[in-house]
Amino acid sequence: MSLAAEVRTQYEVVIGLEVHVQLLTQSKIFCGCSTRFGDPANTHTCPVCLGLPGALPALNREAVTMAMKAALALNCGINPRSRFARKNYFYPDLPKGYQISQYDEPLAEDGWLEIELNGAPKQIGVTRVHLEEDAGKSLHEGFPDSDRASYIDLNRSGVPLIEIVTEPDLRSPEEAYEFLTRLKTMMLYLEVSDCNMEEGSLRCDANISVRRAGVSEFGTKTEVKNLNSFRFLQRALAYEAERQIKVLEGGGEITQETRLWDSREQRTHGMRSKEFAHDYRYFPEPDLLPLTITEEWKEEARRSMPELPAARKQRFMREYALTDYDADQLTHSKALASYYEEVVKQGPDPKLAANWILSELMHLLNDAKKDITESTVTPRNLAELLTLIAQGKTSGKMGKEILAEMFASSRRAEEVMAEKGLRQIDDVEMIAAAAREVIAANPRQVEQYRNGKTATFGWFVGQVMKATRGQANPQRVQEVLKKELA
Ligand code: ADP
Ligand code: ZN
Ligand code: MG
Numbered sequence: 365m366s367l368a369a370e371v372r373t374q375y376e377v378v379i380g381l382e383v384h385v386q387l388l389t390q391s392k393i394f395c396g397c398s399t400r401f402g403d404p405a406n407t408h409t410c411p412v413c414l415g416l417p418g419a420l421p422a423l424n425r426e427a428v429t430m431a432m433k434a435a436l437a438l439n440c441g442i443n444p445r446s447r448f449a450r451k452n453y454f455y456p457d458l459p460k461g462y463q464i465s466q467y468d469e470p471l472a473e474d475g476w477l478e479i480e481l482n483g484a485p486k487q488i489g490v491t492r493v494h495l496e497e498d499a500g501k502s503l504h505e506g507f508p509d510s511d512r513a514s515y516i517d518l519n520r521s522g523v524p525l526i527e528i529v530t531e532p533d534l535r536s537p538e539e540a541y542e543f544l545t546r547l548k549t550m551m552l553y554l555e556v557s558d559c560n561m562e563e564g565s566l567r568c569d570a571n572i573s574v575r576r577a578g579v580s581e582f583g584t585k586t587e588v589k590n591l592n593s594f595r596f597l598q599r600a601l602a603y604e605a606e607r608q609i610k611v612l613e614g615g616g617e618i619t620q621e622t623r624l625w626d627s628r629e630q631r632t633h634g635m636r637s638k639e640f641a642h643d644y645r646y647f648p649e650p651d652l653l654p655l656t657i658t659e660e661w662k663e664e665a666r667r668s669m670p671e672l673p674a675a676r677k678q679r680f681m682r683e684y685a686l687t688d689y690d691a692d693q694l695t696h697s698k699a700l701a702s703y704y705e706e707v708v709k710q711g712p713d714p715k716l717a718a719n720w721i722l723s724e725l726m727h728l729l730n731d732a733k734k735d736i737t738e739s740t741v742t743p744r745n746l747a748e749l750l751t752l753i754a755q756g757k758t759s760g761k762m763g764k765e766i767l768a769e770m771f772a773s774s775r776r777a778e779e780v781m782a783e784k785g786l787r788q789i790d791d792v793e794m795i796a797a798a799a800r801e802v803i804a805a806n807p808r809q810v811e812q813y814r815n816g817k818t819a820t821f822g823w824f825v826g827q828v829m830k831a832t833r834g835q836a837n838p839q840r841v842q843e844v845l846k847k848e849l850a
């Protein structure tokens with residue numbers, strides 16, 4: 365199955381994404397029903413979202429404001445006038461027989477989002493951002509040879525979505541993964557969506573084609589659906605690129621079609637070809653007025669936007685003197701960035717705080733499969749530990765042990781330090797006493813040292829550290845030994 369590397373490098377991969385993001389409004393886009401997830405089926409429905417004849421939609425203003433925030437963050441131009449359109453198709457979970465979407469006059473167009481891969485920034489074009497309603501959900505129960513039942517839950521029918529379509533600017537599955545990660549970060553910063561993929565709040569279809577290096581026209585694309593995680597998406601695209609290259613290398617042609625990713629078999633299957641593609645018979649939605657966005661409304665959306673990831677990263681570099689890498693890692697998640705700032709607010713050195721969060725704390729969180737929001741070490745408690753280290757009351761090495769215990773038991777740094785005897789010995793007299801004992805017990809090494817074999821100095825430091833069970837302040841040990849050995 366695997367393709368020779370030299371064949372693969374003769375081809376360029378081209379990818380464009382279509383991402384659906386569910387907006388976090390309280391009520392649905394065209395009626396007052398709740399958008400809450402997880403309640404009993406069909407408990408949040410009314411004539412509008414059930415698609416009953418004669419029911420009239422009324423646009424939710426908050427959904428438009430949220431969509432504008434997303435579009436502005438993606439550097440799109442907001443169209444002063446846009447229009448809703450009916451997208452007609454039959455599906456059991458779509459009682460009206462059409463979905464209200466936007467077609468040739470979308471809310472926003474022509475934006476970009478910057479990604480960064482291996483330190484190289486790149487702008488990915490955003491073709492459009494438009495508003496639409498979600499469909500309901502079909503639920504299937506049972507197995508092929510037993511009783512089967514299907515149900516329709518219309519709680520999701522009419523929940524607001526934005527669709528974000530990118531230009532075919534992505535050049536590898538890794539870039540696609542990176543784009544989605546940045547996009548999700550952005551939506552979470554804006555608080556317009558919870559981007560929960562398991563609950564379907566973020567869904568992505570990927571279009572992919574390949575072309576021989578140097579060829580200027582794009583190849584025929586396929587569309588891959590059923591991508592339930594960013595990792596699946598990356599894998600599906602890698603598979604699909606390889607499949608297409610093989611077809612072309614074998615003298616075949618790519619058929620434009622929709623393919624489904626099968627995560628169990630780790631491959632894509634053809635689902636429907638272009639000949640069977642839907643003709644949605646779009647036409648302007650007669651029950652809604654064209655959407656007019658005034659300058660004031662746009663400004664209102666702009667003013668309600670928080671500091672975005674790129675700006676926060678720059679501020680972290682400026683205010684806390686962090687490296688590009690550290691600032692990027694910390695601001696990649698809004699929750700992590702906020703945690704960091706909570707720690708720094710308590711006074712410890714910002715660089716030290718960044719190091720401890722990105723290495724030690726992250727390790728503990730990853731091992732426990734926890735998110736920063738679930739950290740048992742509060743920002744205040746981490747700051748307390750960092751202060752103890754900075755004051756020399758405990759060492760960096762013992763600090764790691766203390767942190768692990770704080771993480772396991774949610775206790776405070778002082779308490780763990782005292783109980784576990786992880787206090788650093790800083791007292792010069794105590795250290796000097798230990799040093800004198802070591803010196804007295806090792807006359808041969810002392811003589812060597814005094815005769816100029818200064819390399820043994822490190823050995824003495826090690827002996828004193830051992831004698832104090834690793835608790836002596838190494839800096840202090842060096843100072844004391846220099847004096848005692850002189
Ligand atoms: P369609 O007419 O099939 O809907 P569009 O031109 O509207 O196609 O593009 C849909 C998505 O497919 C966009 O994200 C776009 O970037 C992407 N796309 C278009 N052409 C290609 C191609 N040749 N290879 C990969 N992606 C493509
Ligand atoms: Zn309703
Ligand atoms: Mg299209």
